[in-house]
Every structure is written in structure tokens, then in C-alpha cells.
Amino acid sequence: MGNIKKIISSRRTTHTFLNKKIDEAFLLDCMEASLNAPNHKLTQPVRYYLAGEQTREMVFDFLVETKQKKSGPLNESQKESFKNKFINPSHLIIVSQVLNSDPIVLKEDYATLACTLHNLALLLWEEGIGTKWSTGNKIKSSKLHDITNIDARKESIEALFWVGVPKIIPSAPPRGSLDQFLKRLK
Numbered sequence: 731m732g733n734i735k736k737i738i739s740s741r742r743t744t745h746t747f748l749n750k751k752i753d754e755a756f757l758l759d760c761m762e763a764s765l766n767a768p769n770h771k772l773t774q775p776v777r778y779y780l781a782g783e784q785t786r787e788m789v790f791d792f793l794v795e796t797k798q799k800k801s802g803p804l805n806e807s808q809k810e811s812f813k814n815k816f817i818n819p820s821h822l823i824i825v826s827q828v829l830n831s832d833p834i835v836l837k838e839d840y841a842t843l844a845c846t847l848h849n850l851a852l853l854l855w856e857e858g859i860g861t862k863w864s865t866g867n868k869i870k871s872s873k874l875h876d877i878t879n880i881d882a883r884k885e886s887i888e889a890l891f892w893v894g895v896p897k898i899i900p901s902a903p904p905r906g907s908l909d910q911f912l913k914r915l916k
């Protein structure tokens with residue numbers, strides 16, 4: 731019990747990664763274990779897409795293009811930091827949720843997706859591997875669906891999940907304590 735508490739409390743989102751590959755067999759093993767997330771009615775809504783080199787390049791170009799549309803042309807140092815951010819991570823997993831016409835199932839399935847990704851983050855963190863769950867408008871873009879060949883009528887992309895060796899482990903962002911959020915009911 732002590733160990734899991736330590737892993738949960740010490741895990742931080744990794745924003746900068748070393749340009750270093752992790753063992754893919756280990757990653758796949760963690761992905762397999764992550765599927766043990768609680769899942770009401772066992773709908774199994776999570777789909778993992780492990781990006782190969784070609785997809786990584788297309789995603790990178792797409793992210794640069796999106797950024798430039800928003801903030802104008804990137805200068806050299808911005809290009810460099812973009813590369814570090816998106817080329818350095820060992821792996822990129824695009825994570826989608828299978829859509830369901832019932833809004834209650836949809837919500838419960840997203841909960842399962844979140845539990846699954848957190849399982850994965852914790853399993854990797856235990857071995858010193860960092861992750862970043864990234865969202866924003868970009869994951870809803872039709873371009874990203876085209877790149878990944880994910881049919882937006884059937885699945886919604888919910889994460890670009892970056893995996894790799896952390897360059898920097900950020901300090902813990904301030905969070906409230908339990909007494910702020912706990913109400914005892916009679």
C-alpha cells in the first residue's frame with residue numbers, strides 16, 4: 731500500500747523529455763495492464779493508436795501548423811523548443827473513445843478512459859517514465875482524424891499521450907487539502 735501512495739503522490743505531468751527511447755515491450759505490457767480500469771457494463775471504450783515514425787512526423791507538422799495559425803510564424807528558438815517538446819518523447823499514443831449514442835454511457839466511458847490513462851501513467855512512473863496527457867482544440871481537428879485514420883463518427887480522440895524519459899520533473903502544482911473538499915454528512 732505504501733508504494734502505491736508514493737507513486738500516486740510523486741507522479742507529475744512531464745512537459746520536457748530527453749531524446750531517449752524506452753523499451754517498447756515494457757510500454758505495451760503497461761498498456762495491457764492499464765485496461766484493467768473500472769468499466770461499467772464492460773463497454774471497453776478505449777482505443778490506443780501507437781504512432782509510428784511517419785505518423786509522428788505528420789502529427790509534428792500538424793502541431794507546428796496549428797501553432798503558427800494561432801500565434802504567427804515560429805522563430806528559430808521556438809522551433810527548437812517545439813522539436814524538444816514533440817520529437818523528444820519516446821512514444822506518442824493517440825487515445826480515442828468509442829462513441830455511444832447514450833449520453834450516460836458516453837460519460838461513464840470517458841471515466842473509464844481517464845482511469846485507463848492514469849493506470850498507464852502510474853505504471854510507467856513507477857519505472858521513472860513520464861507521461862503527458864494533452865488535449866485542446868487540436869485533438870478535435872479533422873486533420874488529426876485524417877492523419878490517424880480515426881473515423882470521427884465512430885470514435886472521438888481524447889488524448890495525445892506523450893511517453894518518455896523526463897528531462898525535468900516539475901514540482902507539484904499547489905492543490906487543496908482534503909479538509910477543504912470533504913464534508914461529512916450525517
Ligand SMILES: Cc1cc2nc3c(=O)[nH]c(=O)nc-3n(C[C@H](O)[C@H](O)[C@H](O)COP(=O)(O)O)c2cc1C
Nearest residue numbers: 741742743744745862863864865866900901902903
Ligand atoms: C483531461 C486532461 C487534459 C489535459 N490536457 C493538457 C494539455 O492539453 N496540456 C498540458 O500541458 N497539460 C494537460 N493536462 C495535464 C494537466 O495540466 C496536469 O495534470 C495538471 O497541471 C496537474 O499537474 P500534475 O499532473 O503534474 O499533477 C491534462 C490533464 C488531463 C487529466
